[in-house]
Amino acid sequence: MSDRPKVFVSRVIPDDGLRLVLDEADATVWQDDMPPSRDELLRSVEGCAGVLTLLTDRVDDEFLDRAGPQLKVVSNFAVGFDNIDVAACTARGVAVGNTPGVLTETTADLAWALLMAAARRLVEGDRYVRDGHWRTWGPMLLMGPDVHGATIGIVGFGRIGQAVARRARGFGMRILYQDLHRASPAVEAEYGATFMTLEGLLPQSDFVTLHVNLSEETRGLINRERLGWMKPTAVLVNTSRGPVVDSLALAEALQNGHIGAAALDVTDPEPIPVDHPLVGLDNCLIVPHIASASRATRGLMATMAAANLLAGVRGERLPTPVNPEVYDRPVG
Ligand code: DGY
DSSP states (O other): OOOSOEEEESSOOOHHHHHHHHHHSEEEEOOSSSOOOHHHHHHHHTTOSEEEEOTTSOBSHHHHHHHOTTOOEEEESSSOOTTBOHHHHHHTTOEEEOOOSTTHHHHHHHHHHHHHHHHTTHHHHHHHHHTTOOOSOOTTTTOOOOOTTOEEEEEOOSHHHHHHHHHHHHTTOEEEEEOSSOOOHHHHHHHTEEEOOHHHHHHHOSEEEEOOOOSTTTTTOBOHHHHHHSOTTOEEEEOSOGGGBOHHHHHHHHHTTSSSEEEESSOSSSSOOTTSTTTTOTTEEEOOSOTTOOHHHHHHHHHHHHHHHHHHHHTOOOSSBSOGGGGGSOOO
16 A cells, blocks of 8 residues: 555646656546546545545535545645635635636736637637638628727736736726725726726726636626626626626627627536527637636646645645635644
8 A cells, every 4th residue: 555645636637737746646637538527526536635626626515525534635726716615625624725826817818819809800700701701801891899998897806807907008998997805006006997886887898807706796796787787889708707697698688789799718507508598699709718728827737736735635734725724723
């Protein structure tokens, strides 16, 4: 029997991190492209000291029961951790890690790419050419709104929201933002950003981009009523989590011209079925949750997730714990 800590890694992650795990732990790595089924996941975590999870793995009491009391750490390969019941982990003394910071700029790049692509109708244009419809230059062909000089409403003004604001500044945009907490005057001045309620922000924004965590407060934040507050020409960009937007209400708003377009990296449900009303709408662009998918960033995420996992199984403090309160629990 190996005296190395037993860990489960629920998908093949970039080598930068995987190598670190394999060097130090007795690791089982799920090899399939598809995630383990619930049963397979529960079976795989039995007796583990650490588990490296993905956002497709639900970590809850059932998972923790099956893993057993020796479990020390759950290290999520993502900055978001809405797949994990953090309170349940804390109650059992299990540290939870995530990968903040390293994916900020890459995610903002994708949000920007979606915003530009939806505004300038790039996917529709590409399809138009490939389908053989391009017969001449057209004075009215595939017109869309200008990005430069427009008003952008950033909902969630944390690391990624602010990274989007930096891009918006470069395009000479007016920047509005909404967040649970108002940013400091210095941050507002740095971005030239104006704090607003959603009621104020949505009717004024040509582009609305979402950068909030998924929580009970933000689930369904962009609902039918709030979509109704937006401009008929507005573009909605979502790179946060699918359930932040009511997807059926969004489909209706896009179909009825209540808003202009949407560009989504995340959907509800995920993956989105091809017969979902959002799929097939020309004014809805959807990509498969790839905001952090640059080679460099995924490598950094892997290294960080491995560092959290290995610190946890050694009994050390995680470099980036989600639940630092776990270290304040009385021992014994
Ligand atoms: C995250 O990290 O939360 C993203 O959704 C995947 O990179």
